[in-house]
Structure formats: C-alpha cells, structure tokens
Amino acid sequence: MASPRIPRNPGDDYTRSMAAQRRQVLSEHSGAVLAYVGRYSIDPGVLRGNIEGFIGAAQVPIGVAGPLLINGEYASGEFLVPLATTEGSLVASYNRGMRLLSECGGVTTTIVEESMQRGPAFRFDSSREARDFGRWVLDNLAAIRAAAESTTRVGRLLDIGQYQVGPLRYLRFNYTTGDAAGQNLTGKATRAACEWIRDHCPGHPRYVLSGNVDTDKKHSQINTLLTRGRRVVAEAVLSAEALHRIMRVDPVELFRWRQVAMTGAVLAGASGTGVHAANALAALFIATGQDAANVAESHAALSYTQLLDSGDYYWSVTLPALIVATYGGGTGLPTQRECLELLGCYGPGRVRAFAEICAAVVLAGETSLAAAVLHDDWVAAHERLGRNRP
Incomplete structure (x- = not known):
C-alpha cells in the first residue's frame, strides 16, 4: 500500500475544507471514522501559530469546582475553578478540598521568585579556557544583557548561572518574562x-x-532549588473541627500519615513530597490553554x-517550577480564553x-x-464516581 500523502495548502491551510x-x-488509510474529531466550534483560521496539520479537536470535558477563597497578593476573593479532565471523582475531590480551605479562612498565596531559563553550552579545547571564558562572561555581563534584551519587549535578563x-x-540565562x-x-x-558572545569573545x-x-x-533538582517559571507557596491553617466535620479525619492521625507519605516519597525518589499536584495542574492547564x-x-x-x-493543622505546598501564562500561546483560543476569563485571569497583567x-x-x-x-474512602469514591465502562 502506498504511503498516504497528507494534504497541505501553503496559501491557506487553516480552513474547514x-x-x-x-x-x-x-479515514481511507486507517478505516477509522473521525466523526467526532471533525465536530468543533472554533474557527480554524484562528489556529495559525498553535498547530499544524489541523484535522479537528479533542473535546475534553470541563467541570467546575469551588468556590475557593484565596487571600493572595494578586488573586483575592472567591474563585470558581474550571478543570478539564476525564478522571471521574477528580472534580468532586477538589471541590471538597476547596470547601475545607474556604471554611477555614481560605488559602494564603505568595509568589517568592520568578525566572525562566535558556541554558546554552560553550565548548573549548581545555578546561582552563572554559574557566577563563566564565570570567569573561562576568566582565561583559552588561553588553550580553543588552544583546539579549534587544529581542524582546518584556523579557529581562536577571543573571547568568555558570556550571x-x-x-x-x-x-x-535567567529571565523574567512578563505574562x-x-x-x-x-x-x-x-x-x-x-x-x-561568539562575535566578541577572543577565540x-x-x-x-x-x-x-x-x-x-x-x-530537575536545579529547578527545585533555583526556580523555573514561578516559585509559589499556598498555605492554610485547617481547624480540627473542620477536618473532623468535612474530611472525617483527626489532625493527629493526619500528621502521622504525612510522615509516612513524605518518607515514602524520599524512598521512591519522587520529584517532591506532595501527593498529586499533577492532577490539578493538568486539568487547569488543559482548560486554560497552557502548554x-x-x-x-x-x-x-x-x-x-x-x-x-x-490542635489545628498547618499545611503548605510550594511549587518551585510553576510555568504558566495568561497571554500568548494557547491562552487566546476561544474556549481557553473563556476559562481564563472565568477566573479573571485573561490577558496582560494577570x-x-x-x-x-x-x-x-x-x-x-x-x-x-x-x-x-486516611479515612479509607479513596477506592470507594473512585468506584462511585469514576466508573465509566462499557
């Protein structure tokens, strides 16, 4: 069978036709019927710069959880949060956690650091040449910064780490990158x-x-230590009464479980000591057009x-490498923009x-x-809310 040739139109490739x-x-090549892939509401004309070889859309269901009370420096108030996922019980679980946090006075959030990196490598004939080059870079940092910042309206070079x-x-190279x-x-x-550098450095x-x-x-561990994107802390004090009433757990037992879980994470060589941050971030990222x-x-x-x-319980989560945007990329596509607007977070400055x-x-x-x-209803919740089988 001859290899299929995918149709392209260099003049206008972003059309329904x-x-x-x-x-x-x-369909002719595989026998698959792409009826649902071909049903979408967005105008293909807006997709230039977001995708190539466009054939349709993957429709991921979006649920909403909240309200979540946040006491941040930039996000303040109650938020209803869109989460795009196909995992039953996930939205319900986040909704329960948001209720607990809100009834305990909300979540305090703090952005500690910001930086985005690009990491070139320079090659030399000897280690001494490489060492001396590092000194030259330090001596010429102002000119290097000017060259870098000449390409961008919002990017600013903070410093250059060397290894x-x-x-x-x-x-x-460590930058701030605006929105x-x-x-x-x-x-x-x-x-x-x-x-x-290549043009001006000796050799x-x-x-x-x-x-x-x-x-x-x-x-990477370097991101955990030095930040990539934004280092953000979310913290709250959970009252013993609310933990008993909403979560049906005792703070002392919860603290003992945390010791087990944190030790297990270290034993396994996990990327952190949290439980499942990827669930929240994947659902938020898909809903709001993040990469x-x-x-x-x-x-x-x-x-x-x-x-x-x-007797109350303090809990914080630190995300040392949170990479998000509210402008550019996929954030301006129709459904993604709507989800950001739901959060009051679309566009510059957000x-x-x-x-x-x-x-x-x-x-x-x-x-x-x-x-x-801890309460042993993890499996039961997935069985009740997460069963979608033929």
Missing part, C-alpha cells in the same frame, strides 16, 4: 546573546543553544505541615494571579486526597 480533506485521507564540566561551560511562559522568548533572546567559542541545563519539559507538557516541570511540589499546639490560583487549587487537592486515603 483542508481539515476535512485530511480527515478523509486518514563547568571538563572543557564545557554551561550558562543558565508569557517565556520558553520561546528566552530562546530568541539567548540566541542573540550567544551570537554576540570565537562554539556553542549549542541548549545544553539541557535549562531542563525544558522535564523535572500541557509543562506539567512535567510544574508538578514538583514540596509539602510542609505542622500539628499546631491548638499571570501572577493565575499562578496563585494554581497553587491554591493544588493545596485543595492535597488535603482532599490525603483525607480520602
């Missing part, structure tokens, strides 16, 4: 900076734009808890509020799942 032609080729292995000198997630912005800016050193120390789309692959970095969560003398909401939702999920495991 071109999408239908591609679906027809796929050497043999004759390799890894540079980790964009910033991976493309930092790539363009860092390329301009590296070209300037004209060779480089690759990414030496993988920027750790795009994967968890879903950024969940790989963003989900690393560090839980810290205290059993207070009052990314910090959205980051705080993300962290608060993660904390809601941590509390609910922990209580479900």
Whole structure:
C-alpha cells in the first residue's frame, strides 16, 4: 500500500475544507471514522501559530469546582475553578478540598521568585579556557544583557548561572518574562546573546543553544532549588473541627500519615513530597490553554505541615517550577480564553494571579486526597464516581 500523502495548502491551510480533506485521507488509510474529531466550534483560521496539520479537536470535558477563597497578593476573593479532565471523582475531590480551605479562612498565596531559563553550552579545547571564558562572561555581563534584551519587549535578563564540566561551560540565562511562559522568548533572546558572545569573545567559542541545563519539559533538582517559571507557596491553617466535620479525619492521625507519605516519597525518589499536584495542574492547564507538557516541570511540589499546639493543622505546598501564562500561546483560543476569563485571569497583567490560583487549587487537592486515603474512602469514591465502562 502506498504511503498516504497528507494534504497541505501553503496559501491557506487553516480552513474547514483542508481539515476535512485530511480527515478523509486518514479515514481511507486507517478505516477509522473521525466523526467526532471533525465536530468543533472554533474557527480554524484562528489556529495559525498553535498547530499544524489541523484535522479537528479533542473535546475534553470541563467541570467546575469551588468556590475557593484565596487571600493572595494578586488573586483575592472567591474563585470558581474550571478543570478539564476525564478522571471521574477528580472534580468532586477538589471541590471538597476547596470547601475545607474556604471554611477555614481560605488559602494564603505568595509568589517568592520568578525566572525562566535558556541554558546554552560553550565548548573549548581545555578546561582552563572554559574557566577563563566564565570570567569573561562576568566582565561583559552588561553588553550580553543588552544583546539579549534587544529581542524582546518584556523579557529581562536577571543573571547568568555558570556550571563547568571538563572543557564545557554551561550558562543558565535567567529571565523574567512578563505574562508569557517565556520558553520561546528566552530562546530568541539567548540566541542573540550567544551570537554576540561568539562575535566578541577572543577565540570565537562554539556553542549549542541548549545544553539541557535549562531542563525544558522535564523535572530537575536545579529547578527545585533555583526556580523555573514561578516559585509559589499556598498555605492554610485547617481547624480540627473542620477536618473532623468535612474530611472525617483527626489532625493527629493526619500528621502521622504525612510522615509516612513524605518518607515514602524520599524512598521512591519522587520529584517532591506532595501527593498529586499533577492532577490539578493538568486539568487547569488543559482548560486554560497552557502548554500541557509543562506539567512535567510544574508538578514538583514540596509539602510542609505542622500539628499546631491548638490542635489545628498547618499545611503548605510550594511549587518551585510553576510555568504558566495568561497571554500568548494557547491562552487566546476561544474556549481557553473563556476559562481564563472565568477566573479573571485573561490577558496582560494577570499571570501572577493565575499562578496563585494554581497553587491554591493544588493545596485543595492535597488535603482532599490525603483525607480520602486516611479515612479509607479513596477506592470507594473512585468506584462511585469514576466508573465509566462499557
């Protein structure tokens, strides 16, 4: 059988007609009927810059949880949160966690640091040349910064971390990126900076734009320590009365369980000490047009808890590498924009509020799942709400 040729139209590839032609080729080749893939409400004309070879849409159901009371510096008030998922019981669980947090006075959220990276690597013939190059970079930081920032309206180069292995000198350019997630912005800016370095540094050193120390789309310890995207903390004091009434757990037993869970995470070499931050972030990311692959970095969560003398329970979650945007990318597509608008977070100037909401939702999920495991209704909830089998 001859290989199928996917139809393309260089002049105007983003039309319903071109999408239908591609679906027809796929159906003839595979025998699959793409009836639902081909039913969508968005105008293909708005998708340029978001996808290639468009054939239709994957319709992920969106539920709503809340209200969630947040006491943030940028997100303040009650929020109804859209979550896109196909996992039954997930929205219900987050809704329960939001009720607990709200009845206990809400979640306090704090953005601690912000930075997005690109990590080129420069190659030399000897380790001493690489070392001396690092000193040259420090001496010429102002000119390197000017070259990088000449490519962007909102990006600002904070500093350049340096790491050497043999004759390799890894540079980790750290930027603020406004309301964009910033991976493309930092790539363009860092390329301009590296070209300037190559042209002006004695010996004209060779480089690759990414030496993988920027750790795009994967968890890393360097992100946990030094931040990627935004480092956000969500914290709350949970009253013993509310834990008993809503979650049916005792704070002392909950604290003992946390010791078990945190030790288990260390034993397993997990990316953090949280329980399931990826569930909240994946559902939020899909609903609001984030780059879903950024969940790989963003989900690393560090839980810290205290059993207070009052008998109440302090719980915080720190997300050291939360990568989100409220402008650009997929955030402006119709349904994604509506979900951001539901949160009051679409457009410039809203990314910090959205980051705080993300962290608060993660904390809601941590509390609910922990209580479900401890009270032994985790399996029962999935059986009751999560069964969708032929």
